[in-house]
Amino acid sequence: MDKSLSKEPMLEMFIFENLQLLEQLEQTILAHEKERCLENAVINEIFRIMHTIKGSAAMMMYDSISSLAHAIEDLFFYIREFHPDEMDYSKICDMVLDGIDFIKNEIGKLEQDQEADGDSSPFVENIEQYLLLIKEASANSNLINEAAARPAGLQKKFYISTSKSPPTENIKRYHALIYFTPGCEMENIRAFNLVHKLKDQAEQIDYLPADIIENNDSVEFIRENGFAVIFTTHLQQEAINELFMKEAFIDSLDLRVMEDEEWEIEQLRARNQIILEDEEPTISNNRAKETGANLHSGGSRQSLINVNVDKLDRLMDMVGELVISETMVALNPDLTTATRLDNFHKATRQHRKIINELQDIVMSIRMVPLTMTFHKMNRIVRDMSKKQNKNVELVIRGEETEVDKKIIEHLSDPIMHLIRNAIDHGIESPEKRAGLGKSPIAQVYLEAKSEGGDVYIILRDDGAGLDKEKILERARARGLIQKPDSNLSDGEIFSTILLPGFSTCDEISEFSGRGVGMDVVLKNIEAIGGTVLVDSAPGQGTTISLKIPLTLAIINGMRVKVGNSIYIIPITSIKESFKAQRGDVIVDPNGKEMIMVRGECYPVLRLHKKYQVKSALEDISKGIIVIVQNDSGSICLFVDALLGEQQVVVKALPKFIGKIAGISACTLLGDGRACLIIDVANLINPSKS
């Protein structure tokens, strides 16, 4: 039985749910740390997540997790209820992130069937102390506030507005009452649209009825009483008038400037119901308390379900079988005896079409967007830049690019390595950057895009770039480069930093050359059939591109015949194929065969000899030569015949057979036969793997 399945379902659920919650929480915190404020919705979310974790951890008797969650919950309960002014957001974020790390670590232990035995008391103490601190601080400020004796309702800020709220002199408050043309229908949608347009120009928008979209009764209300909007803007009255009148189906508009007091009253009136639409759906304090936890995460909830990967694999196997059995039906030998098969063929065509579509869908299920992987990097950038006192911003693009689940698992580590390297070695200190006239905030771009069957992941920084001379010097000293300088392209020079011999050198970190663990990156990416390209411009930064295949599960292969066996050669590694004459082959004293193609000499490998296949062609002029290549060289493979190109589903060799030199995996052919996939890299350079 599968290990993950055998785990107690309760525990599995606990691990799964909590990891998801923590991930969500981490994202939220990182996103809001940048804005240096915590919206009510965010506070509520943290509070809710911690509450959930506390509950489930307590139920599963993981006391250290539940007590930590409890402490964080307490902290945020206080923040939520009292809105203390003296808050060090960065510190709060640190504490919560530390807490998240601790819980994640504990859950990681559970996942590996270990005891969750970590001690969370230092964190708890830390948080409790801080809570006391802000309690004291805000007690002081509360006194001051009370002395000022302002009406309590106004003191509470209902929301912390986002970016655009510079208090300028000529901001005016307006009240607009809009009636739509009778019979235009969908008044509520139109009203919403209007508000949406207004958002670009105005701030602090409130409207009545507030729940225009959610509540269908609002249509009636708007028809009878009009749609009232209050907002502040720097625009002149005429401009606003124009803005409104551009909308279709507006019958009348009553726009007037409001006095401050009136404004406040109106605002409060509006806020007794549901309020504001901000950049993210924010819900007013009063309401959120009543309606409980489920509303405010609206944006982040998707209609997703989580499925065990094993089940998916099984589904894919079944579909593969379906394809094979379909072939068996359509090409059944018994059919040759039948006379008229028109209808049968029509039916099988339809059948095949459906099966193909089904196969596509199953494949697409395995595709996962890079979002999670990319967003994890936010944390690393944050921690690194804090530690190194560098101001680094991570710019993420193309996170929606989808890659096979199996590949994603292999990407996280290399990207993390590259980002660490970029910040550690690439990005200069803020002082140095200032001296060079660069923006004090360094940027690291993380971009993904798909091109053809490949996905490119590009990591670019605007740091110092690689020092070509020094790399060259180092590489020569270590004997990594043999060619003369004039023959080396920049790319070749930069690529030497990926070699294992290069990275073990300590002195590297003195200059901007990347060092630590680059060979690990290369190994990881090569393991999933990808390549790494390095480019750099001095003073402008370094770009590292990872080219990876979309999926590991399906490759394009060429079927070749050797004796009675069929092998698959990955199409990507085939350079060319040709018929050779007997005279083309040169034999060296050791009996090794070689062949000359356009002035270059390639070794010849007879596949039937390599794989001990009987009854294969021996005569080189009767068979066909296929030149395959990879990074480390090229080789000629001698096979009986090429049978054609086919997409094949890659399957691992059975454990019992283990690893076989020269064979990377196996697959199933259309007729249901199992067939081996050739490991080109191993044939070219057997010593390497």
Add this chain to the structure above:
Amino acid sequence: MSEILNEVVQQEEDTQKGKFLTFLVGKEEYGIEIKYVTEIIGGIQAITEVPEVPEYVKGIINLRGKIIPVMDVNLRFKKEARDYNDRTCIIVIDIDELSVGLIVDNVAEVISISDADIVPPPDARAGFHNRYIKGIGKIGNEVKLILDCQRLLSTENLEDLKYIN
């Protein structure tokens, strides 16, 4: 909850206990515990040869989308290879999540042998050296050799042989 589960497992084990699938390899009749057997494939389908494995590993087959290795038990016991005919069967056994097909000359039946009727094989020092035999079961006048599946599949063994080859 786990108690109930255990009970179910136990019951299942009980119904399988003492039952053996018997088959012919050469002249001898062998038995394997029924709990290891997942299915029997009648007739030999196309076997894809795999290089660099011992001779007795005939290759891999496609078992409804799952790729499993098959071994010829005749060759495994270092007997002469026999031609496959329509009585030849592949018994698929599953041990520790490892599925392997055993090519045997003929599948006979499922029989019950009580523990009391199983005697250990003679000592290796007495000149008996088939180490794949776990015991010898008596059914009336007949004798069945009970195979040790674990030993049969042990991969160390496979590796040893690889060396020799």
